[in-house]
Amino acid sequence: MKIRIKHKTDFSQVDYLIEKYYDGLTTVDEEKQIQYFLSQPDLPERFEAEKDIFGYYDHKKKKPHKSILPYFRWASAAAVLAAIVFSLQVFMNTNRSNYACIDGKKIYDVHQIKSQALESLQEVSSKTNEVEDGFKNLNDYQLIEQQLDVFSGL
């Protein structure tokens, strides 16, 4: 049985249903009727509390459905961009060229590059040897002796 309530004509039925609602005895259908009634404009003030209660449910019900499509669009755009950047980086790393740059001019001749590399290695290796030798020759005993020698004349 459906009751169509016109608030101007009959509040008693609504009062009855609200009372039933507070007692927890209403059916879903009856609650819908109360909701329908309360959604109408220009209701007496005494229905404010019920309006709040049902308004809350109503608001919850009417919450706009968010589409996830834009998120997917953004995510896919970001993924594509990240993939491009990553590919470029990997390409750049794997494609490290072997070259020598002499006075601003790039050369790719293997023998020339190698000889330049060896030349620079030899340049530092002689000095590195000096460092190594220096460390070998110098020990704590000698250092202390040298430092004490300074005071021997006193």
Added chain:
Amino acid sequence: MKSIKKYLVLVLLAGLGIFPNLKAQNDLQISRVFELYGDKKGSVMVELTDEMLEGYDFSLFKSITINNNLPAADYIRKCLAKDEAGAKKVKQVVSNGVPTSIYLQLPRKGQLYRLILFNETYKPVQKITLIYIESKNDSEDVLKLILKKK
């Protein structure tokens, strides 16, 4: 929605920032030296990767030799001083208060051992040599190999 967009932009920016650092040398100050002086007159820059350095077993060899450029030497020393802060081992020869020969053993980056060698000579002309090496072998072994092959 706005926060999601912001989040994605941040992720992308972070990605763009992280990927270039896949190159192990990029976190070092000396990488600027190669960029700055590599194509200048009076400079010789060399870059070699694994397949050409079989004898040495380097993953990457990068060197630069600069002639008659005192400001460059000072700049390199400043860069090395910054890289030295994170170095595992430092050896240097100081002449008249100025480091003329520096060896830096850097912490590993991934599987790669990294080392920097620097040398400056004044005779017959002022000459700077800076070398950056990446290798899967221990830095000490690499150094020994360099000295052995001298």
